[in-house]
Amino acid sequence: MKKTIIVTLSLVALIITSLAFTISEPPGYKNLKILPNDISKEKLDSIMHNYTNSLNVKCTFCHVRNKEDRKWDFASDSIADKQITRKMMLMAMDINKKYFIEDEEGKHLAQAVQPVSCYTCHRGAEIPLTTPPPPPPRIEGQLQQTITEDKK
Ligand code: HEC
Numbered sequence: 110m111k112k113t114i115i116v117t118l119s120l121v122a123l124i125i126t127s128l129a130f131t132i133s134e135p136p137g138y139k140n141l142k143i144l145p146n147d148i149s150k151e152k153l154d155s156i157m158h159n160y161t162n163s164l165n166v167k168c169t170f171c172h173v174r175n176k177e178d179r180k181w182d183f184a185s186d187s188i189a190d191k192q193i194t195r196k197m198m199l200m201a202m203d204i205n206k207k208y209f210i211e212d213e214e215g216k217h218l219a220q221a222v223q224p225v226s227c228y229t230c231h232r233g234a235e236i237p238l239t240t241p242p243p244p245p246p247r248i249e250g251q252l253q254q255t256i257t258e259d260k261k
């Protein structure tokens with residue numbers, strides 16, 4: 110009986126210590142090739158939400174869940190759009206650095222605050238529009254009015 114209590118107590122202690130460790134450890138992302146490895150969870154989450162909002166998609170657009178337990182496998186690269194996204198991140202960083210941001214600060218910032226962000230091009234679409242929409246239908250008399258206004 111005594112033995113069982115001791116075993117139970119040490120098990121409880123073990124669980125508590127391991128819990129404490131998981132809480133204090135950094136997020137421990139496994140497959141970051143562009144973002145810095147020591148990025149905080151808050152920062153990474155806000156970048157990911159920027160992606161879903163910019164393209165109007167869900168996490169599943171770039172990330173998969175395990176077949177067996179349905180748990181997220183965010184580190185997996187099996188979806189091509191995740192890999193395309195890495196190129197997009199590099200492209201946006203390059204454009205900003207070359208044409209907009211002059212100091213080194215812009216290094217790891219593939220996110221919204223930059224002049225050229227995902228949203229600058231995508232505007233809520235998976236594939237950005239490359240041609241402007243057709244002009245609105247002309248209203249009778251509008252052209253005449255514009256011409257007269259120009260002459261004023
Ligand atoms: C448009 C594509 C895209 C969308 C949508 C997206 N992600 Fe990501 N995610 C990426 C890319 C690309 C990386 C890897 C970045 C790198 O290599 O530095 C990544 C990495 C991650 C990682 C780190 C995984 C690891 O261990 O390496 C997590 C966690 C993550 N995303 C969560 C999310 C969540 C949660 C959502 C939905 C709110 C989401 N992502 C939406 C593209 C996306």
Ligand code: HEC
Nearest residue numbers: 160190193194197198201219225226227229230235236237
């Ligand atoms: C300078 C404009 C521009 C910026 C900035 C940009 N993209 Fe793109 N993106 C494009 C264009 C254009 C395409 C379509 C390419 C094609 O049709 O081959 C595209 C395609 C994609 C695709 C593939 C979509 C599909 O369904 O095939 C993904 C995913 C993507 N972009 C994610 C992103 C993310 C995430 C960001 C921000 C890190 C970003 N893009 C920033 C212009 C941009």
